[in-house]
Amino acid sequence: MSLKDKLSELRQRGLADIKQSTDLKDVNQVRVQLLGKKGPITEVLRGMRDLDAAERPKVGAFANEIRDDLTAALTQRKAELEQAVLNAQLAKETLDVTLPGTPVAKGEPHVIQQIVDQIEDLFLGMGYQVLSGPEVEEDKYNFEMMNLPKNHPARDMQDTFYITKDILMRTQTSPMQARTLEKHDFSKGPLKMISPGVVYRRDTDDPTHSHQFHQVEGLVIDKHITMADLKGTLQVLAHELFGDKFDVRLRPSYFPFTEPSVEADITCFNCGGKGCKVCKNTGWIEVLGAGMVHPNVLKMAGVDPDVYGGFAFGVGPDRFAMLKYGVDDIRNFYLNDVRFLTQFTKKG
Amino acid sequence: MKISYNWIKEYLDLDVKPVDLAEKIERTSVEVDDVIKPSDGLKKIVVGHVLSVEAHPDSDHLHICQVDVGEAEPLQIVCGAPNIAEGQNVIVALPGSRIANNVKIKKSKMRGVPSAGMICALQEIGFSEDVVPKAYVEGIYVLPEDATPGDAVYDYLGMNDSLIDLDVTPNRGDMLSLYGTLHDLAAIYDKPIDLDHPAVKEDGAAIDDQLAVHVDETLSSQYRMRLVKNLKLGPSPMWLQIRLWNAGMRPINNVVDITNYIMLKYGQPLHAFDYDKFAGEDVYVRTAKAGEKLTTLDENDHDLDENDIVIADQKGPIALAGIMGGLDASIHDGTTTVAIESAVFEHDHIRKAAQRHNLHTDASQRFERGVNQAGVQEALDAAAQLMNELADGEVQKGSVVGSSNIPEPAVITITLPHVNAILGTELTMDQVAHILESLGFKVVISAETLTVTVPVRRNDIHIPADLLEEIARIYGYDQLPATLPTGRMTMGSLTTKQRLVRATRKSLEGLGLNQAISYALTTADKAKMFMMQASETTELAWPMTVDHAVLRMNLITGLLDDIAYNSARKVKDVALYEQGRVFYREDGQDRPAEEEHIAGAITGTLLPAAWNQPAQPVDFFQMKGIVAAYLKDMAVNGDVTYVPNADMPEMHPGRTADILVHGHRIGFLGEVHPSIAKKFKVGATYVFELNLQAIVDMPKQENQYDVISRYPAITRDIAMLVDNDITNEQIVALIERRGGAFLQSVKLFDVYDGVKVPKGKKSLAYTLTYQDKHETLVDDAVTQAFDKVSKHLEEDLGAEIR
C-alpha cells in the first residue's frame, strides 16, 4: 500500500471514529489516537524519509491536509457534543413558568389619597397652591367668616362636633380659605388655592354617612373671574378624574358662602347618561357644590368685593371614590381591611 | 313639599309633562326629590255600590256583600271592615287587579264563601296612614254618593294628579307654597300667571268689640286675626281633601282644613282657635313665663321655656306660637266661633323653640325660613272667605291687628357690564330686564344701570349677587360658556413639607406598608396610649358615641384597631402605615396643637409564605430595617441611633427603642406589649411612630456624587466574644473610631449566644472592608490597621478575639 493510500484510509477510519464518538472523553481519545505523537499520522510522516525527494512535498501536503480535516472534524464533533450536553442541561433546568412569582413586599396608597393626589396635581398644574389648615378650628373661621353667623338656619344643615362653644372639628376645609384670604397680598397676584383635608360631621356611621370624611375645596379670587370660569374649571376636573366622556351640568343651590350657588352634576357612571336606578333616571349624579364667593365672605376677610371676586367649589373625594369604583359602603375607607386597601393598584 | 301638577295648571298654561316640569324646576330653582303619580302601579280599582250586607255564617266579623261594579251582575265580596254598610259607594279591587305594593287580587274563598275581589281601605291603595281621614283609618273608605259604580276610582280621589316633591333650600322659603312656586314657573316658562285674590263677605259685628290683641312686636312683626261665627263644622269637600292628602296632610274638618289649604296655597301658616275657649276677650303674644305649661294639639305636654313665644289669654298660654296650637282652645266638635290667626313670628325664636320641643311642623318650617310678609292679610282674608263659603260662617267685620310691620321692598341697583363680567356672558339689557320682570321684579333702566325693586315675598334677595343668581338660573346654566381663569400667572408647586409628606408615603409603600386612614376621634383610653409627649386630652362636648369622643394623641391605636378589624375577618398578615395628625393640648388651652405624625404597624408576616419560600414572621429587626430605610430616604442629617426604652407602658420593655436623630428623639419602634395586644385582640404586632413634623423641620443631606474607587478593596473578618451587655452599636462605633483612614465599612455578619459560648457572653463577627481611593492598598497597611482595632476591642471592651 502506498503511503498515500495509507493516508487516505487513515482519513476514512479517523472520520468514522470521530463520528462514532459519543462524549467529550471519546473525542479526546480519538484525537490523541489520530493526531498524537504516537498516532498513525505522525507515524506516516515519519516514514516520509524513505520517499523520493520529489514525492515528499506532495505526500507532506497531503498528510497536512488530512490532519487539518481530522482536526476540523474533531472540533466540530466536540462542539456538537458540547451543545448536546448544554441542551441536556437546559432541558433539565426547564421551569414551569406558570408557577407564581416570588412575592415582594409592596404597599398601596389609600384610594382616597389617590384621588386627593390626582386633584392636587391637576390644580398644581393650573397654578393653584395646596394649603391645608387645622382640623380643630375656631367657629369664627369655620362658620362666621363663611357667612354663617351663629343662629344661621343653614347651620342645621351640617351638624357639628363642638369642643367648646367656639372651638370645633372643622366641618369643611373652607376655613383655610378664610385664613388665606385674610393674609393674601393681591398686589402679588391672584389667589388660587385648593385645601384638601379631613373634615368631621356629627353623623352616625352607616353605609352612606361617616363622621369623618375628606374634602377638597378650591378658591380663586382675582379681578376678572367669571362664573363661566367656574364652569370650565369644574369641567376640567370632571374630565381629569373621570374621563372626557363625562359632562358637567350646573343647577341652582344654596350655600351661605357663595352667591350664586350651584350644585354640579356629572354624567352617571352607571348608565353613561341614559338613566338608571343609581341616577334616579336622570342620567346625572350630584358630585359637588360651588359658586361665586359671597361678597360678605370677601368683606369679612378684608378684601374689597367691589374690586375682587371669584369662585369656590368643594368636592368630596370619598364620594368620588364611591362613584368611580362603585364602593357601596363609605366605612370601607376608614376600617382599612387590607383586602379593600389593596384593590386600587393602578398607577398613572 | 309636595306640589300638585294639576293645581299648578289651574294658574299657568303649561303644555309639559310632569316629569319634564320637575326636571325644569330642578335645573332652574330647587331640587326635586321625586315625581309621584299616586295611581301608578294600580290596576282595575273601581267604584262599587254596596247593594246588600249579610253576616258571614262562619265568622263574627266578616260580611258577605253584593256589590254593583257597573257590570250586569253584582259581585259577591267578603269584607271584614267594621264600617261596611248597605248603600255605600266603596273602593273595589276587582279580580285581577293590582293594589298597593304590587299586590295582586284574585277570586278566592273566605271561610268557604266565594269572594270576587276586595273592598279597600285607602291604605290598601297606597295612601300613607297619616293622611287618611280619621273616620276611615280603621276601615274601608266611603266614596261620595254621586260616584258612578264601575268608574275607576283614581279621579274621585285625586290619584291621577302628579305630585312634585320639592327639596327646598333654606333660602327659598317662598317655594314652600303654590303661589311662590307659580312665580318661579312664570319666569322659567316666560308665561303670565293669573293669581286669584280673596273677596271676603263680612257680616255681623265689628271684631274690635269682641277681641283685642296685645303683641310684643319684637316677637311678632305682624299679628292679625279675624273672627268667624256660627260655623257649621263638618268634613271638607272632596276637592279640598284631595289637595291636602296629596300634599301629605290629613283632612280633619272644614275649618282646620281651610287653614292648611291656605298655607299650601300662600305659604302663610294660619291657626284657628275656638274663640269660645278664650278666657276673656284679650289675646297676648309674649314669651312664656317660668313654670308655664302647655298641652299641644298632638296631646303632648310641654314645659315652656322663657324664650318660647306663646299666644296666651288671660289665664295662660293657648298656643306655642308659629309651631302648634294648644289642645284646650283647639277646634273640636261643637266649635261654632273661630278666631283665625295670621302672623309673622321671629324666625330665630321659632327655630330654637322647634328644636327645644322637638316639634318641627309645617308652620315652624315656614316661619324659620320667612313667610311672605306682604301677604299676611291676604291669606287671612282668603281663609275667612272660605270659612264663609264652605262652613257657612259669618265673618265678623274687620280684622284685629296687633302689629303690622311690613318691610319695604328691597331696591337693588346693578349694571349690565357687571352682570356680564361676573357671569361671563354677553347678555343684553333687554334680556336681563326681561328675566327680572318675569320673576315679578320691577325694573327701571337708566343707561347701563338697572334699578330693581324686589317683591317682599322674595326675602332671600338683598344684594346684587342675589340678582346675579336669579339672572343666571333663569337664563340657564347650560347656556353659560365654559372657560378657564385668565389673568396674571401663578406658580403651582408643593411646599417642602408637602413634598416630604408625599415622599414619606411613597417610601413606606415601597417598603411594603399599605396606607391606612383611621379615625382621628377615638376613645379616651386609646387617645392616651403610646404617647410621645405629655398632653391633656381634647374631648368633644357632645360625642355621638364613646368610640369617637376624644382626639387621638397617637396614630398607633388607630392602626391596632385596623389590625383588629382585619384579624376578626381572618386576615392575619397586615402591614399598614398612616400619616396624619395627633392633637396635643396644653392645660388651660381650648385648642390643641396639631402635629403631623407617621406610624406603621405589622402583624403576621410582611411577605406571605409562598410555594418557594416560607413565611417569615415580622420581628423587631424587620421593622427597624423599614424605619432605617425610610429615614435614609428622608436624608435626615446626623446619626440615627436606637436607644432601648423599657418605660413605655404599651410597649414590650425589652423590645422597644427610641429613635434619635442627632441625639433628638423623634419617635420609637418595637413590639406592642403583649397585654396591650391582647386588649386590642391582635397577635404579636410591631409598630413605630415618628414625629413627621420633626423630620420635615430637620436639616437634610443633599445628594452628592462620591468617586467610586478603581482600586481593589481588602476585607478582613473579625470574630469576638464580649459580655452580653456590650451592644453592637458600641463595637461598631469603636471599630469606626479606631479603624484608620482606609476603613470603608463595618458589617455585622453573625451573632451567636448559644451553647458554645460561655455564659454571660455572646459572639459577634464582623467584616471590615478597607479601600484606598487613590492607589492599591498594601496588605501591610491593612494588617496594621486591623491589629490596632483588635487591640482596642480587647482593651476597651474586654473583647476576646477569636
Ligand SMILES: [Zn+2]
Ligand atoms: Zn344612571
